[in-house]
Amino acid sequence: MSKERADFSVEPAPMAGISDFAFRQVLADFGAEKTWTEMISVSAICHNNAKTLGMLKCHIQTRGGTGSGEGSGSRARRGEVLRPMRTVVQLFGHEPQLFARAIGSGLLDDFHEININMGCPARKVLKNGDGVNLMRNAELAGEIVRACGRASAERAKVRNKNREFLGRTILPQPISVKMRLGADKNIAVDFARNLEAAGASRLIVHGRLGSQGYSGSTDYDAIREVVRAVKIPVIANGDIKSLAQAEEVVSRTGAEGVMIGRALVGSPWKISSDEKPNIQDIVGCITKHIQYFVADRGEKNFNELKQHLIGYAVALGFSKQQKLAVAIAKSMGEVRALFGLS
Ligand SMILES: Cc1cc2nc3c(=O)[nH]c(=O)nc-3n(C[C@H](O)[C@H](O)[C@H](O)COP(=O)(O)O)c2cc1C
Incomplete structure (x- = not known):
């Protein structure tokens, strides 16, 4: 709906x-x-x-x-x-x-x-x-x-x-x-x-x-x-x-x-929708979210984005190991690599 x-x-x-x-x-x-x-x-x-x-x-x-x-x-x-x-x-x-x-x-x-x-x-x-x-x-x-x-x-x-x-x-x-x-x-x-x-x-x-x-x-x-x-x-x-x-x-x-x-x-x-976007669109959403976050809070505060990132990992069907890697990531660069963002 x-x-x-x-x-x-x-x-x-x-x-x-x-x-x-x-x-x-x-x-x-x-x-x-x-x-x-x-x-x-x-x-x-x-x-x-x-x-x-x-x-x-x-x-x-x-x-x-x-x-x-x-x-x-x-x-x-x-x-x-x-x-x-x-x-x-x-x-x-x-x-x-x-x-x-x-x-x-x-x-x-x-x-x-x-x-x-x-x-x-x-x-x-x-x-x-x-x-x-x-x-x-x-x-x-x-x-x-x-x-x-x-x-x-x-x-x-x-x-x-x-x-x-x-x-x-x-x-x-x-x-x-x-x-x-x-x-x-x-x-x-x-x-x-x-x-x-x-x-x-x-x-x-x-x-x-x-x-x-x-x-x-x-x-x-x-x-x-x-x-x-x-x-x-x-x-x-x-x-x-x-x-x-x-x-x-x-x-x-x-x-x-x-x-x-x-x-x-x-x-x-x-x-606004019960339909889950395709993987490409979810990745686009994560990219935009990170851009907004960095513009407002800077790369160094990336830990404050972790709850969202773990949520996105779940939405993308990440394995337990991949989710853990997101949870313990130490930089935004590491996060980008884990989500395959350019
Ligand atoms: C992590 C977290 C933080 C929350 N912070 C607030 C808050 O700042 N103000 C508030 O009124 N409710 C807060 N809540 C309660 C939510 O607004 C909401 O009432 C509650 O999660 C029930 O709705 P839901 O089942 O759709 O999550 C918070 C809930 C969670 C899980």
Whole structure:
């Protein structure tokens, strides 16, 4: 099944260490209508942490007037335009005022939507009260959404004032939340209603508890309960591996669309098609992915591309020994040789 036939949205999941600028460009090449950053610390944004600021890129170079994103675009070289991809920036933290400061800083202006992480179960995130721990404190979760909504409206006002004579009105960026069913028990319906009342524009629901991590299976019926409980759009997430399965999930849950995560690693074409490309096209995809990565992060950081490369090795049907060779490769040159890239 190809996405042209789908009447629901399909978007890639935010994944720490995976959803970098290079991968987002690969997904855009495969027709993703929207991409997501990995989770980004609001505290680090407020402290102007250099590595974090590097994660906030969303402008891609396009020839002429058509890009995969929207926005006014700015001139780069003659005939080339820098355009923001339609990208959702995902923030994590637990202090409403830091979320507001991050939005007010202007550093997030080019993003299409601002999402708050209320689903991450990683220990280092939980220990600060961030991620899925926010599902233990509905009042604070609501306050964060309200603070983001106010900051986004305020920021739009400032931007419109600065562009007074330039036409198009800038609207406040919508604030969405990515959540689970609960931290250790299912409270999804009440929690979702609370976020809707606080002004969330839409909810992405990963149908597991935080305490489950990634074990057990996704509870699509619990996602359906959330869909029924709120009026804002709900996106279903968890264990979706194909567009055909996505269609089943949408009809079972009544969700507006789906989000796909792990299945895209090594198989980014799955964002728009259930048909596996031929070997030549997969090699072309890997070549492009490496080019994007090197342009953004340089050859020396090639280790950060390893999860994708191992995924591609699986997609290409590499033997166990070949996969191991990819996993322990010590340079991008070695990687290129293993994949037979020129
Ligand atoms: C390596 C990895 C990193 C992840 N990082 C994030 C993240 O930064 N923010 C987030 O909301 N979820 C994150 N997730 C969760 C995914 O977005 C998604 O909810 C989860 O993987 C279930 O979807 P899937 O079964 O399609 O992979 C991560 C998952 C994985 C496997």
